[in-house]
Amino acid sequence: MKKWILKAIIQKSISFLPYKNKINYLFQKYITKGVVLTDDLFEDRLIHASNHIRYFSKFSSDLLGFTSLELGTGWYPIVPISMYLCGAKTIYSIDIENLTSVKKQKESILKFIEWTNTNKIQQYLPKIKTERLSELKKLMSIKDETEFTKKWNSIGFNFIVQDARHLSFEDASMDLIHSNNTFEHVYPETLDGILKEFKRLLKKDGIMSHFIDMSDHFAHLDKSITIYNYLRYSESKWKLIDNSIQPQNRWRINDYRKLYAANNFTILEELNRPGNEDEVKSINIKPPFNQYSVKDIAISHTHIIAKSL
Numbered sequence: 001m002k003k004w005i006l007k008a009i010i011q012k013s014i015s016f017l018p019y020k021n022k023i024n025y026l027f028q029k030y031i032t033k034g035v036v037l038t039d040d041l042f043e044d045r046l047i048h049a050s051n052h053i054r055y056f057s058k059f060s061s062d063l064l065g066f067t068s069l070e071l072g073t074g075w076y077p078i079v080p081i082s083m084y085l086c087g088a089k090t091i092y093s094i095d096i097e098n099l100t101s102v103k104k105q106k107e108s109i110l111k112f113i114e115w116t117n118t119n120k121i122q123q124y125l126p127k128i129k130t131e132r133l134s135e136l137k138k139l140m141s142i143k144d145e146t147e148f149t150k151k152w153n154s155i156g157f158n159f160i161v162q163d164a165r166h167l168s169f170e171d172a173s174m175d176l177i178h179s180n181n182t183f184e185h186v187y188p189e190t191l192d193g194i195l196k197e198f199k200r201l202l203k204k205d206g207i208m209s210h211f212i213d214m215s216d217h218f219a220h221l222d223k224s225i226t227i228y229n230y231l232r233y234s235e236s237k238w239k240l241i242d243n244s245i246q247p248q249n250r251w252r253i254n255d256y257r258k259l260y261a262a263n264n265f266t267i268l269e270e271l272n273r274p275g276n277e278d279e280v281k282s283i284n285i286k287p288p289f290n291q292y293s294v295k296d297i298a299i300s301h302t303h304i305i306a307k308s309l
Contacts, residue, residue: 004218004225008241015243021097024245025075037076037104042111046124048180049082052209053125055305056176059207059268065089066175069201071194071210072182073159075099076108079180081136084156085112085128092158092174094167100159102145105152109136165193167201174201181213183256185247195263199308208265208306212256215300217248226279227300234286253299254292265306275300 014023028035056066064087070080073095080091115121116133135155142148162168177198183191198208215227230238230250242248253272260267275298289297 002222002224004222004229007218007221008243011243011245012241015245020245021099025099035075037107037111041076042078042115043124045076045078045180046082046121048211049079050124051211051303052079052176052178053082053086055209055269056207059305059307060175060205067173068092068176068178069094069169069174071095071164071177071179072185073098073100074180076104077157077159078108078111079178080157080159081108081112082125083176085132085136086125087127087129088156090156090158092160092169094160094162094164096161096163098159098161102148105148106140109140113137113140165190165197167197169201171200172203172206174198175203175206176209177202177206178209180211183210183212184214184217184249184251187247187249188251188255188259191249192259192263195259195265199263199265202308204308206307207268208304210304210306212302212304213300214250214252214302217246226283227275228280228283228285228297231280231285231289231297232283235288250289252289252292252297253302254296256302256304260304260306264309266309267304267306269303269305271303272299273301274298 010027011024014020014027017023025035060066066088067090068080068083068088070083070091070093073080073093077093077100080093083091112121112133113136116128121128132155139148139151142151186194202208216225216230219225219227219229230241230248233241238250253270257267257270274295277294277298280294280298285297
């Protein structure tokens, strides 16, 4: 049996269990090794953070004292910590379930300290505030988790479990709204609601910066399939394969463009990874995706920077 099929069966089974996310964490930690904070994962998130900040600086306000909102906190808060180090006054991170912990937050801080000591962090975040790094170092000495969280919150971090379609923030309260390979895990009707809420929250001169991975995530584990493998399945068959732990909406770049336009966002820049058109041609693409050009289907990753009209 192929690795991706086995993973699909296991995650589909886990999705029906109580505490499914905790069980999936253990599955990924000990079996697929997908939730360990490796240098590669840390660097990947640093690159995302660096680009969010770079485009925010290009199109919006001064970096000092901005408010950021992240969709999808995940396991390790690398991007929120980057925002803090680069001058954010208040950092919000939203998820539908709490996946992080004090232990993972400390692991993240330790990586920042290690990479700063070897001068690697400056390649990605050249304008970090050294006094803020000192504040993070102080956190490492706090052993009591309640005290850690209190101090963590006091310096600007706010991790919230909430439906991103209905957030408890004032209108026009966010300078920068961003995400890192999160949109592809949200189903269309929900994503539309999230964009409507982001429209309400974004300041007039604020921007959104979202990285989207449009590849079949099962191909990350199993190299015997292409990153377009999941487009071989009809909508009904894909529903049998897909799961609620790591859902994949399978959207292509055109779908995201239409979503932005429908919610009155203008795309300032769209940076695409072109993918492999020959691999797309080798697959019998099922509706509704077969209506798009091979070139658009092939785009595997995008970074969309947008503002409200």
